[in-house]
Amino acid sequence: MGNPDATRKQLLIVDDTPDNLRLLAALLADKGYLIRKALSGAIALKSIDQAPPDLILLDINMPDLNGYELCEQLKANPKTQEIPVIFISALDDVLDKVRAFRVGGSDYIAKPFQGEEVIARIEHQLTIQSQKQQLQAEIQERQRAEQSLQVYLHVVSHDLRNPVLGMSMILKNFLKSAPGLEAAVAIPSSILERMAQSCDRQLALINSLVETQQFEVGAMVPQKQPLILADFLHNFQAEWEPLLAQHQAQLTIDLPPHLPALWADHNLFWRVVENLVANALKYNAAPLTITIGAQAEANHQVRCWIQDNGIGIPPGLAEKLFERYQRGEPAQGTLGLGLGLYLCRQIIEAHGGQIGVLAQTEPGATIWFTLPCSQDGPLVEMPEAVNSLG
Structure with missing residues (x-):
């Protein structure tokens, strides 16, 4: 049997206040999310490095490494820059919110918050992330298909040259060996057979051109x-x-x-x-x-x-x-x-x-x-x- 947790989204909550961690963790666990917790920015970085979560809920005011600094580091790392970050903070000033978005935050929730609002914003960001991943997969698949088609067209063009050249050489040699012949020319059956085989291969290559897959x-x-x-x-x-x-x-x-x-x-x-x-x-x-x-x-x-x-x-x-x-x-x-x-x-x-x-x-x-x-x-x-x- 498969792991039942494999399809559940993992959320990392980063807050230096244990009561806040417990409150958010209980709220989100009831909604079926897998919850990880970190009491500091440094602990959060180690946790994210070991196993990147699907979304991060991040407090701003923390000692040593605050939420802004942590988010900047995550967005500067190619391995973590696509993880959506939702800031949850008691700072309600417009400049605080603007700075949160400038450092790469996806959303901002002011404390005290309502549980329904937190759930709605999390689900919204996870939906956007899923759509982005699906779009990236479709783009990569299309690029692979276009590259395969381009290579295949080059290959068929490359391979068409040899049988055409071979048939051309046979005909030119035949003409050189029989100068001045008029309309009626007796051609040995072996020559005709080789010409026919060459033409068959050309036809097979041309047919394969449309079978690019x-x-x-x-x-x-x-x-x-x-x-x-x-x-x-x-x-x-x-x-x-x-x-x-x-x-x-x-x-x-x-x-x-x-x-x-x-x-x-x-x-x-x-x-x-x-x-x-x-x-x-x-x-x-x-x-x-x-x-x-x-x-x-x-x-x-x-x-x-x-x-x-x-x-x-x-x-x-x-x-x-x-x-x-x-x-x-x-x-x-x-x-x-x-x-x-x-x-x-x-x-x-x-x-x-x-x-x-x-x-x-x-x-x-x-x-x-x-x-x-x-x-x-x-x-x-x-x-x-x-x-x-x-």
Whole structure:
């Protein structure tokens, strides 16, 4: 069972006169409030520091630290400045009341007071405080939603570029290899298939643009199915052949003879590999060798890695590489938004895996990640452990 006091409002009464404390405490306790008492400003500060109350009833004339001084200290502290303070004092001069409001008081009650008036003013201040807290929560939620939407739009824009560029390279290479052809052109089915696959990915990305809530942290839901890594990587390798050739890069697939199928979302996983390979091309000068490898691990996991022999990752950047808007200086092309690796982390973690950078002394960089195995997937046998394309 929950704590019945958890929803009751806590009031702190600060007064150096014990009779006043007892009178107010009895009045407010009968109304269901949790009451704390302090006989001095110093005691009140310690009590507030240990557990901030929901509202403070504060006398003015106290030795050592009077009510004005105590209120000023509370309003100067970010942790306590939002606690409403109601002054209760025998001082009934207008200047006393004005000073109380100037130091941050929310209300002022003159002694002798009526019990109904005290209750009404307390409830009024607690209502205002509750409304302020609700408004702040709504503002923060809206800011998070707007930030997620902005990031998602940047990510989709970022990811749309790669499939469009790949299809463009295929078409340009085809046109170069067949100059002077007229309207009728015989296109190999394999080329048409790669163009169709690229277009399918573009359509999937465009569709996902309107599903912005899927990019919220913890809300991305991969559509998992068994994925044969060898087939997947060879398809990726074939589609990226023109871009690799343009950058004088060689892509090597290095897989063991037997590897369980992955349990992953094909489209999301393509975006991970695409972003990692695109980053390797962007941040390294030609010629470049990129190796994609994998091995089965315990707990039904497959560990994959993408390694290049480029300039490597600076230590300061490696620690925060997968954070939002982190980016390096590209060796070629335009400066990106710093969202590609952030998206990779989101996708891998949505699959239940992890991603990181392998520390190494050799030139180049290695990014690794883990993905779950398909419990029902086949154990794939590869007659050729290494396949290269450059």
